[in-house]
Amino acid sequence: MSASADGLIRQWKRDGEPVGKPWYGDGGGVGTIAVSPDEAMVVCGHTDGRLRLWNIKEGSTIGEPWEGHCYAVVCLDWSPNALEIASGSEDGTIRRWNPDTGRQIAPPIETSHGWGHDNVVLSLCWSKDGAHIFSGSADTTIRKWRVIDGKEVVVLRGHTTAVRSLCLTPNERYIVSASYDFSVRIWDLKTNQAVGDPLLHDDRILVVAVSPDGTFIASAGPDTKIYVWNLEAALERYQVGVLVLWCYHILF
Numbered sequence: 001m002s003a004s005a006d007g008l009i010r011q012w013k014r015d016g017e018p019v020g021k022p023w024y025g026d027g028g029g030v031g032t033i034a035v036s037p038d039e040a041m042v043v044c045g046h047t048d049g050r051l052r053l054w055n056i057k058e059g060s061t062i063g064e065p066w067e068g069h070c071y072a073v074v075c076l077d078w079s080p081n082a083l084e085i086a087s088g089s090e091d092g093t094i095r096r097w098n099p100d101t102g103r104q105i106a107p108p109i110e111t112s113h114g115w116g117h118d119n120v121v122l123s124l125c126w127s128k129d130g131a132h133i134f135s136g137s138a139d140t141t142i143r144k145w146r147v148i149d150g151k152e153v154v155v156l157r158g159h160t161t162a163v164r165s166l167c168l169t170p171n172e173r174y175i176v177s178a179s180y181d182f183s184v185r186i187w188d189l190k191t192n193q194a195v196g197d198p199l200l201h202d203d204r205i206l207v208v209a210v211s212p213d214g215t216f217i218a219s220a221g222p223d224t225k226i227y228v229w230n231l232e233a234a235l236e237r238y239q240v241g242v243l244v245l246w247c248y249h250i251l252f
Helices: 231-251
Strands: 008-012 018-024 030-035 041-046 051-055 073-078 085-089 094-098 121-126 132-137 142-146 151-156 163-168 174-179 183-188 193-200 207-210 216-220 226-230
Touching (some): 041 073, 174 207, 183 216, 183 231, 193 231, 216 231, 226 231
Antiparallel strands (some): 008 018, 030 041, 041 051, 073 085, 121 132, 174 183, 207 216
16 A cells, blocks of 8 residues: 555555555655554544544445544554554644544653653554554654553664654563664663664664564665665674674773
8 A cells, every 4th residue: 555745645566567546645745554454444644633444355445534633644554453443643732632533542652741852753653562652753863652551761862863763672671763863773672782783874864674583784865875784793793793803802
């Protein structure tokens, strides 16, 4: 499935053949979409700040648009149990929605609460147990939030420009981030520190993904290239570096 600034949502076969007619939600451009875990529904975030839920089989909207964001919705993610949807916006807030009612589940996570991001929220990622949400922002930070009360738990700093994409490794020991600063970074969630050297592109990076077995990282951006990295090798280089440094201090 694809969405566009033209306001249309389209379905495609893998060979590029379109499936049926495009859908139009009458809400301006579509900035982001996310398919439900059971692949029965898709939620769309629009440039007018509203969200719309679609029945994929019927190709029709479910209920009325969801309202809450003041500016364009930039990123969406379903919780693992499909009972919640998280949205991030140009208004700097993260909001949680009940897909059955279209209503917000809790107050938004926003700067005025003393938490939130200081700029556009560009990426979201749920933990497998649904207890935490990770977010990346144009304020250069990655933040971990506790879902039960919206409290900020961790702030990861290291990127120099916007964090555009996030992905947890299958074992959830690490989170991988991609940024407009041309780098992919790996973060150890036990120490809350970046590990190893940044993995570099020749241009901004728009998206990053980790393979289901946790072996590889794939990243891509406007330079038209897809980079594939060996996660284990990147971590081994870091661990070897730490071991050598530790031995050096012991010996001297």
